[in-house]
Amino acid sequence: MARILIIGGSGAGTLTLGRALASALATQHFDVDDFFWHPTDPPFTARRNEAERVALMERMFLPRADWVLSGSPMGWGDAVIPRLSHVVFLTLAPGLRIDRLIARETARYGARIAPGGDLAAAHREFVDWAAGYDDPTFLRRSRRTQEDWLARLPCPLLRLDAGADLAALLPLVQGWLDRTDAAP
Incomplete structure (x- = not known):
């Protein structure tokens, strides 16, 4: 049984590694954003409430014997914590x-995020928010708050520098899972 969370700052590669790991383990992959946000256009504009997020996760995957989840449920997804068997924390130079x-x-968005595009302002705000991740005084999701979380x-944690390519990271995670008897 392997219920694995892959967490890190935006752009660290949690989604890429999560998808590849789920494929290698022949299990399903889920992205926290799919539970946190309602599907909208433009995207990422309407949050689900906490109870709805957790209920959707319960219906979609939490009771299963194995899965890989990418992203951060920190601050709202405490129902996930007792279900985790392992966590991979990706770091990367800012x-x-x-x-x-x-x-x-x-x-993803091409001209929509370019100056004058309908998502240009939202993109700039997102990049500014993501850049705050490595600032220890940043009051929103940051490396410091993730480290504290x-x-x-209560489960094993693997820290990886995501500067390596996927072909190097994937066997490191698989070997760690094998050593900790988490591979399905």
């Missing part, structure tokens, strides 16, 4: 993380 984030958003988890 400049590289923001570069990856901007590249990802450009690939991770320190309270």
Whole structure:
């Protein structure tokens, strides 16, 4: 049984590693954003309330024997904590993380986030928010608040520098899972 959370700052690669790990383990992958936000256009504008998020997670995957979840349920998803078997924490140099984030958003939204695009202001706000992650005085989700949250988890934690490519990271996680008897 493996119920794995992959967490880190925006742009660190949690979604990429989560999808690849779920595929390698022949299990399903879920993204916290799909539970946190209602599907809208423009995206990421309407939050679900906490009870709705948790209820949706309960219906979709939490009772299953194995799954991979990418993203941060910190601050609202405490129902996930007792279900976790393992957590992978990805870190990445701030400049590289923001570069990856901007590249990802450009690939997703193209001209919509360019100056004059309908998502330009939201994109700038998102990048500014994401850049605050490494500032220990940042009052929203930050590396410091994630580190504090991770320190309270009752399951094994693997810390990885996400500067390596996926082909290098995936076997590190798989080997760790094998050593901790979490692989399904």
